[in-house]
Amino acid sequence: MRIGVVAPSSPLSAGTADRVIAIAAASCPGVTLHFHPQCFLAHNHFAGPDEVRADAFVDYANDPEIDAIWFARGGYGACRIAETAIERLGDAARGKAYLGYSDAGFLLAGLYRAGFPRLAHGPMPQDVHRDGGDMAVLRALSWLAGCSPVGMEAAPGDGKAVAFNLTVFSQLLGTALEPDLEDHVLMLEEVSEYMYRIDRSMFHVASNFADRGLSGIRLGRCSDVLANDPDFGETEEQVVRFWCRHAGIPYLGRADIGHDADNKIVPFGSS
Amino acid sequence: MRIGVVAPSSPLSAGTADRVIAIAAASCPGVTLHFHPQCFLAHNHFAGPDEVRADAFVDYANDPEIDAIWFARGGYGACRIAETAIERLGDAARGKAYLGYSDAGFLLAGLYRAGFPRLAHGPMPQDVHRDGGDMAVLRALSWLAGCSPVGMEAAPGDGKAVAFNLTVFSQLLGTALEPDLEDHVLMLEEVSEYMYRIDRSMFHVASNFADRGLSGIRLGRCSDVLANDPDFGETEEQVVRFWCRHAGIPYLGRADIGHDADNKIVPFGSS
Numbered sequence: 167m168r169i170g171v172v173a174p175s176s177p178l179s180a181g182t183a184d185r186v187i188a189i190a191a192a193s194c195p196g197v198t199l200h201f202h203p204q205c206f207l208a209h210n211h212f213a214g215p216d217e218v219r220a221d222a223f224v225d226y227a228n229d230p231e232i233d234a235i236w237f238a239r240g241g242y243g244a245c246r247i248a249e250t251a252i253e254r255l256g257d258a259a260r261g262k263a264y265l266g267y268s269d270a271g272f273l274l275a276g277l278y279r280a281g282f283p284r285l286a287h288g289p290m291p292q293d294v295h296r297d298g299g300d301m302a303v304l305r306a307l308s309w310l311a312g313c314s315p316v317g318m319e320a321a322p323g324d325g326k327a328v329a330f331n332l333t334v335f336s337q338l339l340g341t342a343l344e345p346d347l348e349d350h351v352l353m354l355e356e357v358s359e360y361m362y363r364i365d366r367s368m369f370h371v372a373s374n375f376a377d378r379g380l381s382g383i384r385l386g387r388c389s390d391v392l393a394n395d396p397d398f399g400e401t402e403e404q405v406v407r408f409w410c411r412h413a414g415i416p417y418l419g420r421a422d423i424g425h426d427a428d429n430k431i432v433p434f435g436s437s
Numbered sequence: 438m439r440i441g442v443v444a445p446s447s448p449l450s451a452g453t454a455d456r457v458i459a460i461a462a463a464s465c466p467g468v469t470l471h472f473h474p475q476c477f478l479a480h481n482h483f484a485g486p487d488e489v490r491a492d493a494f495v496d497y498a499n500d501p502e503i504d505a506i507w508f509a510r511g512g513y514g515a516c517r518i519a520e521t522a523i524e525r526l527g528d529a530a531r532g533k534a535y536l537g538y539s540d541a542g543f544l545l546a547g548l549y550r551a552g553f554p555r556l557a558h559g560p561m562p563q564d565v566h567r568d569g570g571d572m573a574v575l576r577a578l579s580w581l582a583g584c585s586p587v588g589m590e591a592a593p594g595d596g597k598a599v600a601f602n603l604t605v606f607s608q609l610l611g612t613a614l615e616p617d618l619e620d621h622v623l624m625l626e627e628v629s630e631y632m633y634r635i636d637r638s639m640f641h642v643a644s645n646f647a648d649r650g651l652s653g654i655r656l657g658r659c660s661d662v663l664a665n666d667p668d669f670g671e672t673e674e675q676v677v678r679f680w681c682r683h684a685g686i687p688y689l690g691r692a693d694i695g696h697d698a699d700n701k702i703v704p705f706g707s708s
Contacts, residue, residue: 210670211633242633245640337637340611341644362482362513366608369516373612399481 167197167311169234170226171291173205174248175269176241177213178292180206186291186303194307201291202226205238212243220247220254223273227259234310239292240268240331248276249342255280263310266290268357268425271334276343278328278434287329287353287423288431298427309431319353319422319430325381329353329423329432336367339374348379351418353432354406355386357425361398364388365405372409382416387424438468438582440505441497442562444476445519446540447512448484449563451477457562457574465578472562473497476509483514491518491525494544498530505581510563511539511602519547520613526551534581537561539628539696542605547614549599549705558600558624558694559702569698580702590624590693590701596652600624600694600703603659607638610645619650622689624703625677626657628696632669635659636676643680653687658695 169190171183183201190199204222207214214222226232237244252273263284264277274285286309289302296302305317320327328347332354338344354371356364372383388402400408403420410417422430440461442454454472461470475493478485485493497503508515523544534555535548545556557580560573567573576588591598599618603625609615625642627635643654659673671679674691681688693701 208667211665211667242637245637249644336608337641339641341641342647343644366513366516370608370610370612373520373614376613394482396479396482 168232169197169199169236169307169310170229170232171199171201171205171236171238172223172226173213173238174219174223174273175213175243176211176239177208178205178238182291182294185294189294189300189303190307193304194311197307197311200232201238211241213238216246219243220251223247223251224254227262228256230258232262234263234265236306236310237264237266237270237273237290239290240270242269244269244272245338245343248272252276252280263312265306265310267329267429268331269334271330272338272343274434275330275335275338275345279343279345283435285434286431287434289427289429293427293429296427302427302429305431317430318433320351320432325349325351326436327351327353327432328434329355329386329421332356332364332367332371333359336370339370347375349381351381351384353384353386353421353423355421355424356388356402358390358392359388360392361394361400361402361405364391364402365398365400368405368409372413372415375415376413380415382418383410384418384421386421387426389425439503440468440470440507440578440581441500441503442470442472442476442507442509443494443497444484444509445490445494445544446484446514447482447510448479449476449509453562453565456565460565460571460574461578464575465582468578468582471503472509482512484509487517490514491522494518495522495525498533499527501529503533505534505536507577507581508535508537508541508544508561510561511541513540515540515543516609516614519543523547523551534583536577536581538600538700539602540605542601543609543614545705546601546606546609546616550614550616554706556705557702558705560700564698564700567698573698573700576702588701589704591622591703596620596622597707598622598624598703599705600626600657600692603627603635603638603642604630607641610641618646620652622652622655624655624657624692624694626692626695627659627673629661629663630659631663632665632671632673632676635662635673636669636671639676639680643684643686646686647684651686653689654681655689655692657692658697660696
């Protein structure tokens with residue numbers, strides 16, 4: 167089982183890769199991790215220029231010797247390459263598992279729209295730095311290796327689901343990356359935003375999905391919410407309930423996802 | 438000439454209103470300003486609860502004794518009331534001029550979609566606090582009062598134009614507030630955002646308008662750009678050129694608009 171790691175957004179440190187490789191070696195016999203050298207490049211905000219990040223992703227995704235693709239971390243940059251990179255993917259890419267969240271959501275969305283069957287929101291190598299990060303890494307590896315579904319937020323039989331960072335999801339609406347989410351549960355989490363921006367993003371997302379057959383929205387954790395001046399006066403759950411009601415979308419309660427080590431795996435679709 | 442001022446977003450201080458009233462009294466004979474008491478309310482982030490802000494706007498807009506509506510300031514909150522408030526507007530509201538920018542763009546967008554003929558992006562009462570703010574206020578009053586087009590970014594005969602704050606415009610795409618911009622020049626300005634977010638918003642906006650007949654994009658000022666860590670490595674103009682090229686939208690150069698006292702008037706449409 168060969169897992170290829172690429173960084174479509176911000177760069178990873180070599181030390182981070184070493185820690186994740188050590189965890190896999192100790193706990194996942196038969197799994198080998200292959201960090202593409204592109205992960206460690208730095209170009210402005212990104213792990214290398216656009217074409218270098220795109221090439222690394224496409225090379226590993228199209229490589230029949232690689233069984234699964236794991237996105238190294240979030241940050242920013244995946245939207246700059248997603249559309250054109252996905253167009254370059256062939257049959258070998260289609261059968262693989264792809265795992266990530268946060269900024270990697272741009273790629274997961276586009277891949278889902280393109281009909282790729284094995285996608286999931288879940289922890290990334292950079293999460294090893296969080297408290298409890300080892301467990302997050304193991305949760306990710308167990309899903310990528312096709313092991314038993316430990317630490318899954320959406321289990322087989324739960325119906326179709328997807329999960330995204332709220333801001334990332336907001337910013338891909340109406341683009342060539344937006345998937346059809348009819349009959350899906352949409353799980354959303356957020357980090358490091360002001361509550362007024364969470365409110366504004368929820369206006370955007372919920373209004374876009376009025377009368378479009380979404381099964382409902384579940385709210386993940388909103389962590390490190392920035393201090394609103396004056397106080398916003400509503401919690402994230404009040405905000406999400408408000409906009410769901412406004413748009414006629416069922417609010418289905420909380421989801422166990424977020425920018426933290428407890429972030430569960432959410433397989434896209436009904437897989 | 439009676440100009441009604443309402444605050445669909447954040448509150449105004451009474452002192453700000455007094456300063457603006459004094460400017461109008463000294464320089465605009467025949468113009469009277471009527472600040473709705475709602476402007477001075479405070480409820481969490483907003484100038485009063487949603488229904489109070491909506492009622493004030495609808496009351497003044499539908500009042501045949503009021504000739505024009507001037508939005509008091511930006512901040513946040515207009516998207517929470519725009520759709521339902523616009524549905525309550527009658528014939529008296531349709532003939533009026535409406536002026537504002539920033540968060541007021543949510544209302545201007547929805548009014549433009551609803552076919553209101555006299556809308557413009559331009560300075561608001563709160564701008565009196567900027568360096569040179571008196572001139573910004575006079576520029577706004579001259580347009581509201583139907584005087585000669587001094588300080589206009591888009592003049593009659595220039596073709597159809599609209600102007601928005603980039604983030605606000607991004608967040609209304611795909612909602613019931615999004616106007617049809619076929620054959621329009623879209624002017625965008627930004628304030629207090631990281632460059633990576635300007636890039637991400639431009640991905641969102643440009644990708645939404647690929648193949649939709651936009652005449653082009655003009656870039657206003659991006660002021661108080663927050664320090665990107667690491668440096669983003671591209672200017673706002675490089676970013677906008679990049680995304681315009683990506684989406685096949687003509688980039689038409691800079692526009693003299695922004696969150697500052699030089700912010701010019703942009704009448705919506707070809708008026």
